[in-house]
Amino acid sequence: xxxxxxxxxxxxxxxxxxxxxxxxxxxxxxxxxxxxxxxxxxxxxxxxxxxxxxxxxxxxxxxxxxxxxxxxxxxxxxxxxxxxxxxxxxxxxxxxxxxxxxxxxxxxxxxxxxxxxxxxxxxxxxxxxxxxxxxxxxxxxxxxxxxxxxxxxxxxxxxxxxxxxxxxxxxxxxxxxxxxxxxxxxxxxxxx
Numbered sequence: 798x799x800x801x802x803x804x805x806x807x808x809x810x811x812x813x814x815x816x817x818x819x820x821x822x823x824x825x826x827x828x829x830x831x832x833x834x835x836x837x838x839x840x841x842x843x844x845x846x847x848x849x850x851x852x853x854x855x856x857x858x859x860x861x862x863x864x865x866x867x868x869x870x871x872x873x874x875x876x877x878x879x880x881x882x883x884x885x886x887x888x889x890x891x892x893x894x895x896x897x898x899x900x901x902x903x904x905x906x907x908x909x910x911x912x913x914x915x916x917x918x919x920x921x922x923x924x925x926x927x928x929x930x931x932x933x934x935x936x937x938x939x940x941x942x943x944x945x946x947x948x949x950x951x952x953x954x955x956x957x958x959x960x961x962x963x964x965x966x967x968x969x970x971x972x973x974x975x976x977x978x979x980x981x982x983x984x985x986x987x988x989x
Contacts, residue, residue, distance in 0.1 A: 822985055826866060830983040831955030835871040836948035841937055845961040848944045849932035850982045851954040861926035863986040865918050870933050871945030871981035873911045878904045878936040881916050886928030893966040894930040898922055924986060931984050945981035955979030
C-alpha cells in the first residue's frame with residue numbers, strides 16, 4: 798500500500814513540475830518574456846481588452862533579422878473571443894503600439910481549462926530592431942478571469958492594457974493603482 802502512495806506522490810510531483818511553466822525553446826530560438834510562473838489572472842468585467850507586453854528597441858536590436866516565431870500565453874477561463882496581435886512601435890510621441898503587423902483569431906483553440914497555449918506565427922515576420930508589442934485581445938461577455946499573470950513584481954513593459962471604454966494604453970499597475978504583475982505573454986524569436 799505504501800508503494801502505491803509513493804508512486805502516486807511521484808506522479809503528482811512530476812505532473813505539476815512538467816506543466817508549471819512554458820519556457821522550453823529549440824536551438825536557434827530565444828524566449829522573450831517578463832513574467833514568471835502563472836499565479837492567477839485579473840478579474841475583468843464584461844468588455845473588450847488587450848493585454849500586452851512591449852519589447853523595446855533595447856531588447857529587439859539584439860534580434861534584428863530574427864523571425865518572430867511563436868506567441869505563448871496562459872489562459873484561464875475561456876473568453877468569448879481571443880485574438881493575438883503583434884504591433885510595431887508607435888511613430889508618435891505617445892507610448893502605444895503602432896502598425897499592426899499580425900493578427901490571428903485563436904478563439905477556437907481555447908478550451909475552459911487553465912493552461913499554456915502556443916500559436917505559431919504564420920508568414921515571415923522579421924524583427925527590424927524596432928519595438929514589438931505582443932497582445933492578447935479578449936472579449937468578455939461577463940466578469941471573469943481569462944488572461945494569466947505572475948505574482949510580480951511588475952517589470953517595465955510587462956503589464957500593458959487597454960480596454961474599449963478607455964482608449965489610452967496604460968500599465969495594469971496604473972489602471973489598478975496597486976497591482977504589481979506581469980502578463981503571461983511570451984514571444985519566441987528564431988535565427989534565420
